[in-house]
Amino acid sequence: MPNFDPLSQSQHFLALPRPDVTLGPLPRGLADTTTVAAHDFDVDNRTGFMPPEPPLARLPSEWETWEAILDSALTKRLKLHNGPTTSVSDRADSAAWRRVVQKLPVLSTDDLKTSEVRLRRAHHVLVWVMHYYIYTQPEDIQPIIPRGITIPLLRVCQQLLLPPIMTYSDNVLYNWALLRPQTPPSDQGSFEALLFPLSASSTASTPALDNLKCLATFTGTRDEEEFYLASARIEFRGTEVLEIMRETMDEAFVGDNTALRRITSYLQRLPTVIKDITKLLTDVRHGCDPELFYNQIRPWLKGQDSGPASIKWVFEGIEEDPTLVQPTELSGSSAGQSSLISALDIFLGVSHGDNPTAVQFLKRMRMYMPRHHRNFLRHLENNPRPLKALVEANRDYPGLLNAFNASIETLKEFREAHIRIVGVYITGPARRARERLGQTGEGAVKGTGGMSAMAFVKGTRDDTAASKLS
Numbered sequence: 007m008p009n010f011d012p013l014s015q016s017q018h019f020l021a022l023p024r025p026d027v028t029l030g031p032l033p034r035g036l037a038d039t040t041t042v043a044a045h046d047f048d049v050d051n052r053t054g055f056m057p058p059e060p061p062l063a064r065l066p067s068e069w070e071t072w073e074a075i076l077d078s079a080l081t082k083r084l085k086l087h088n089g090p091t092t093s094v095s096d097r098a099d100s101a102a103w104r105r106v107v108q109k110l111p112v113l114s115t116d117d118l119k120t121s122e123v124r125l126r127r128a129h130h131v132l133v134w135v136m137h138y139y140i141y142t143q144p145e146d147i148q149p150i151i152p153r154g155i156t157i158p159l160l161r162v163c164q165q166l167l168l169p170p171i172m173t174y175s176d177n178v179l180y181n182w183a184l185l186r187p188q189t190p191p192s193d194q195g196s197f198e199a200l201l202f203p204l205s206a207s208s209t210a211s212t213p214a215l216d217n218l219k220c221l222a223t224f225t226g227t228r229d230e231e232e233f234y235l236a237s238a239r240i241e242f243r244g245t246e247v248l249e250i251m252r253e254t255m256d257e258a259f260v261g262d263n264t265a266l267r268r269i270t271s272y273l274q275r276l277p278t279v280i281k282d283i284t285k286l287l288t289d290v291r292h293g294c295d296p297e298l299f300y301n302q303i304r305p306w307l308k309g310q311d312s313g314p315a316s317i318k319w320v321f322e323g324i325e326e327d328p329t330l331v332q333p334t335e336l337s338g339s340s341a342g343q344s345s346l347i348s349a350l351d352i353f354l355g356v357s358h359g360d361n362p363t364a365v366q367f368l369k370r371m372r373m374y375m376p377r378h379h380r381n382f383l384r385h386l387e388n389n390p391r392p393l394k395a396l397v398e399a400n401r402d403y404p405g406l407l408n409a410f411n412a413s414i415e416t417l418k419e420f421r422e423a424h425i426r427i428v429g430v431y432i433t434g435p436a437r438r439a440r441e442r443l444g445q446t447g448e449g450a451v452k453g454t455g456g457m458s459a460m461a462f463v464k465g466t467r468d469d470t471a472a473s474k475l476s
């Protein structure tokens with residue numbers, strides 16, 4: 007990005023408006039700019055990493071075949087092949103549904119390419135169908151993903167630079183709608199409102215955290231919805247984290263005494279926000295039952311690397327288009343793909359440098375994040391005036407060091423709460439499942455991302471604790 011100074015006050019990258027358009031017929035000559043602006047990191051002032059408008063809930067009629075096949079899986083409530091309540095007739099229903107998927111024609115993706123929101127919806131629909139297809143079959147059968155899914159999905163992935171698998175963006179970032187729709191802004195018809203639907207309107211705001219529902223869940227349970235919405239609420243609440251980051255970095259650019267005073271006060275706000283995020287995480291326990299999560303929700307989200315090592319997913323028809331490449335990234339959906347928590351790590355200078363497993367995993371998880379968010383994190387990493395160095399250089403400034411360390415401490419507490427959540431939702435139910443099967447031993451349980459779950463989340467907690475300044 008030549009001639010773009012990320013830290014200049016007027017065009018600070020965290021303050022730039024977010025070019026986006028509501029889908030629908032665009033006025034003649036007006037392009038969908040969501041992917042065009044080089045400085046657009048798809049981070050919104052009011053909704054952070056969440057899109058400023060509820061995600062597209064249905065593709066135009068050209069792709070109705072995909073929407074219809076997903077609808078039918080959702081309404082039939084297809085069951086996991088080995089689910090605890092799956093009957094013989096459930097399996098017959100799934101087999102009939104899979105036969106329809108096998109016959110899907112290869113729809114063109116050409117007209118999707120001009121619209122980021124359509125591409126996202128296409129990724130969402132195709133990966134949901136793909137996961138239904140894979141997990142309604144026995145786990146020891148090699149999944150052969152039919153060409154009607156493979157070819158368009160891989161083409162959409164080429165555009166979005168995402169792996170062909172369910173990601174955090176498919177079940178959290180772009181899987182929500184408003185429970186009670188908000189009143190549309192009065193100036194909705196204006197050109198500016200069309201380009202900047204939220205920033206142009208004085209009535210629009212971050213959705214209330216209790217005003218959210220999910221577009222899709224595998225099980226149709228409130229538990230699954232609450233599991234996704236816990237992350238969604240965290241992302242929305244996290245908007246203030248991004249605001250604090252922007253304000254802090256603006257002041258770091260000036261760097262005088264007034265700037266230090268302001269940075270101190272911004273950092274004093276941060277622990278409150280991180281505590282709220284921690285509460286939103288632990289509140290998942292009110293709506294999502296751990297046994298149901300472990301046995302009925304989580305298996306749908308797994309990737310190739312969570313299953314038996316010998317079972318490789320086959321993408322049928324890939325050879326029909328020479329531009330398509332064999333997918334290598336096939337890890338399951340994980341909140342480890344949340345750009346918000348990574349942004350906090352980068353901003354506060356939390357280093358996982360002594361923890362190669364974490365470095366490798368978190369680096370890999372970036373490939374599962376929307377590409378604009380990935381670029382945002384890279385940009386943040388290249389910040390020439392990192393906060394930690396500034397605090398170290400001004401450690402005697404009243405309150406600064408304490409505010410910084412308090413922020414790290416609350417991030418550590420978030421990770422501690424997360425460890426307890428992993429214990430309640432994964433380690434505990436896994437142990438009980440082993441006991442039911444009469445198995446002995448404490449074998450390490452893998453996370454959806456294919457990691458040894460508990461050791462991993464404890465490691466990132468320790469990295470956080472070690473990042474305090476003495």
Ligand code: HEM
Pocket residue numbers: 233236237240287290339340341342343344347348421424427428431432452453454455456457459460462463466467
């Ligand atoms: C019931 C709820 C949750 C469970 C059972 C859970 C479980 C896990 C597991 C097993 C991992 C290890 C990596 C993997 O294999 O995926 C992980 C990583 C991670 N999770 Fe969660 N998680 C939950 C909710 C959340 C939420 C709501 C967030 C925040 C949005 C979150 C953020 C993270 C992050 C950032 C990592 C990467 C490790 C780190 O940076 O500490 N998790 N989670």
